[in-house]
Amino acid sequence: GDKVKQSPSALSLQEGTNSALRCNFSIAATTVQWFLQNPRGSLMNLFYLVPGTKENGRLKSAFDSKESYSTLHIRDAQLEDSGTYFCAAASGSWQLIFGSGTQLTVMP
Amino acid sequence: NAGVIQTPRHKVTGKGQEATLWCEPISGHSAVFWYRQTIVQGLEFLTYFRNQAPIDDSGMPKERFSAQMPNQSHSTLKIQSTQPQDSAVYLCASSLGTGGAETLYFGSGTRLTVL
Numbered sequence: 001g002d003k004v005k006q007s008p009s010a011l012s013l014q015e016g017t018n019s020a021l022r023c024n025f026s027i028a029a030t031t032v033q034w035f036l037q038n039p040r041g042s043l044m045n046l047f048y049l050v051p052g053t054k055e056n057g058r059l060k061s062a063f064d065s066k067e068s069y070s071t072l073h074i075r076d077a078q079l080e081d082s083g084t085y086f087c088a089a090a091s092g093s094w095q096l097i098f099g100s101g102t103q104l105t106v107m108p
Numbered sequence: 109n110a111g112v113i114q115t116p117r118h119k120v121t122g123k124g125q126e127a128t129l130w131c132e133p134i135s136g137h138s139a140v141f142w143y144r145q146t147i148v149q150g151l152e153f154l155t156y157f158r159n160q161a162p163i164d165d166s167g168m169p170k171e172r173f174s175a176q177m178p179n180q181s182h183s184t185l186k187i188q189s190t191q192p193q194d195s196a197v198y199l200c201a202s203s204l205g206t207g208g209a210e211t212l213y214f215g216s217g218t219r220l221t222v223l
Contacts, residue, residue: 042214042215043201043214045212
C-alpha cells in the first residue's frame with residue numbers, strides 16, 4: 001500500500017474559506033515536507049517539519065510522528081493558493097517518499 | 109539566487125532519438141536529485157548525487173537512462189533511444205547536502221514528449 005497517503009485527492013474551496021489537507025504515513029517518518037505545485041508546474045517548498053508545528057502567513061502545518069500523520073491548514077483561501085499540494089516524508093535518511101497530491105481549486 | 113535552473117523547459121523527440129536534460133543546482137548546494145512526474149505514477153525518484161558522486165540510482169531504468177554530475181554547477185540526465193513511455197516531466201532538485209533529509213528546492217522541470 002501507499003507509504004504516504006494524502007487526502008483528499010481533490011478539493012474545491014470558496015475564496016476566503018478555510019481547509020485542511022492530511023497525510024498519513026505507514027513508515028516511521030522523522031521529517032515531513034510540504035510542497036505546492038502551481039499550474040505552471042513549479043514545485044515550491046512550503047514547510048520542512050520535524051515533529052511539531054510551523055506557521056507561515058495563512059498556512060499552518062503540523063507533524064505528529066507518534067500518530068504518523070501531518071496536516072496542512074489553509075486559512076482565508078485565495079485564488080493563488082490553487083494548485084497541487086504534495087507532502088513527502090523521510091524515515092531517518094535523505095530519501096523522500098511523496099504522496100500522490102491534493103489538487104486544490106479556489107473559486108471566486 | 110536564481111533557484112534550480114532546468115533546461116530546456118520543453119523537449120520533443122522522435123522515438124529512438126536521444127534526449128539530454130540539464131540541471132543547474134542552487135549555488136552552494138551539494139546534493140542534486142532527479143525525479144520524474146507522470147499523471148499515472150506521480151513523483152518517482154530517479155537518482156541522487158552528493159558532492160558530485162552518485163549515491164543512489166535505484167530509481168533509474170537500467171537501460172537507456174544515465175545521469176552525470178561532472179562539476180558542482182550542473183548535472184545531466186541522458187535518455188538514449190527515447191520511447192513514448194519516457195514522456196514525462198523531469199524534475200531536478202537540490203539541497204544543502206549536509207546529510208539526512210533536508211529542505212528540497214525544485215526546478216521548473218523539463219517536459220519531455222516522445223512522439
